[in-house]
Amino acid sequence: MKSPLEAPDKQIVEETSAKIEKPAAAVIDTSKMAKGQREALELAEAARDPLEDRGSFASNLFVGRYDFDRIYPYPAQSAEDRAAGEEFLQKLESYLREHVDPDEIDRTGEIPPENFKGLAEIGAFGIKVPKKYGGLGLSQCNYGRAAVLLGSWDENVAALVSAHQSIGVAQPLLLFGTEEQKQKYLPRVAGGEISAFALTETHAGSDPATMSLRAEPSPDGSEFVLNGEKLWCTNGVKAGVLVVMAR
Template sequence: MALDADTFRQITETIDRFVRDRLIPAEAQVDEDNAIPPDIVSEMRDLGLFGLSIPEEYGGLGLTMVEEVELAFRLGRASPAFRSLIGTNNGIGSQGILLDGTEQQKQTWLPRLASGEVIGSFALTEPDSGSDAASISLSADPDGVDFILNGTKRYITNAPIAGLFTVMARTDRTIEGAKGITAFLVEGNTPGLSVGLPDRKMGQRGTKTADVVFQNCRVPASSIIGGIAGRGFSTAMKVLDRGRLHISAVCVGAAERLLDDALSFAMNRRQFNAPISEFQLIQAMLADSRTELYAGKCMVMDAARRRDLGEAVSLEASCCKLYCSEMVGRVADRAVQIHGGAGYMADYPVERFYRDVRLFRLYEGTSQIQQLVIARNMIRQHQGQN
């Protein structure tokens, strides 16, 4: 159920101030230190940002999809590192428990995720399994009433600070593909679980990703999400629509920030005795960026409304993820071009954002995976109509 208009307006105004007064001024420090200051993390907890999508009965804000993307538009205007910290708790780290978990699992973990007491992490990708997620090989072999996990996960967001991992493991190696995969809830301090050194990435400094290694890691059967083996891949797929719409909204927010910075620079930078904003080729780049940004925002809002109405939006969510992640890359490129040589310097935020937004085309499903999802959904819909 949506919040009443006054309450939600107060929340958005609070987030606007927080982004403007706390997050944006801290961006350079986060990039330099490769870490978010603890006082900002504490403020994010106090604001309830770790529980945006978790229902109120479990300690979250229980936002609708439309409300969540509205806040993601705002959070996206700051460095993606801030949003990444809370992203897993609101998305794939909690939604699998919410959708398929037992009531005991929900009561145990959702309030702690919503408060930010525990940072969640979703362990799916492996060294030899990325876009082909159904080919994962991390094994979970039964041993009495327990399972023994062995294998490695790669590029796992928030792994160095996670207290809870949702781990996709193969419980039945006689079955190829998705049906042999099970989702486990594994606490970060479980013996046999170790986290590698933080990855060195092109951008999004301040986010933490790393390998997660399982060596004879014993977990009880009660840690299986929902208590049902072989349903892990299905659980993972269920949470993708919300995650892809959230990331799409963040891309829109980042594009808005980039365009504002580019416009401000163009209006103040003078060449040939005039602001460069008066030059038609600069205006063309600004106009193209504004048009694409508007289109992306409309797409996200439309898909979010449809999801809140209970419609299946896998196709629309992939359309949004494909378009918005590619769109923000084009806007970032134009923003650097408008800045000229200054855009290549680390003194200006556009240089950092140019690197940061490149990742959006890769995670939560690459652009090419989105194209496949869209086309396959179109084909199924057409077949169903004939």
């Protein structure tokens, strides 16, 4: 469990008056889960930062620590990886210049349907999705270059494309999904079915523990029924698939 201050315990004790909470015992019973589900959960748990290594450069600033080792040396992209992204980035740049009119999008408040189609055709909705699931299979660094390019042209399209595959369905599934989930959803999102992420509620934002939306299994166990309300869901009105945070 992370401390709200997101810095190593020793540092918090030395530099602040905050009390360190002991991590709670595991509360998730994995014994009745299917093998794939259990493995996905274990992977997610293992991905938590180790106790002594947690915290980013920025979060450490809040406890007065300037840990430049966390940001230097600035990681350089290899020539090989850069070359792998070049073809897509050139296509993306040409597409934006020729087909996306940022002023028109700002005026109308709508991204035209043909832009959704055109971006899907060049693979912009599955940049990091592996080729075997229908994506481009590019690296995080090339994804970052695409985000810079999109942001330099139109912030609306940048938000559409990035929310879709960073907080939307693609990235959580790539990191923690079962093989069955990946095969079912990744080709859909890489092909242009828009995805979104629903966490925020009226009384839950920075602190997701206060959220109240519930997911109840149906009596026959075939689906979950969601009861509650979400807001500020980027891509929400366009999405065919969503990641929904629920109790």
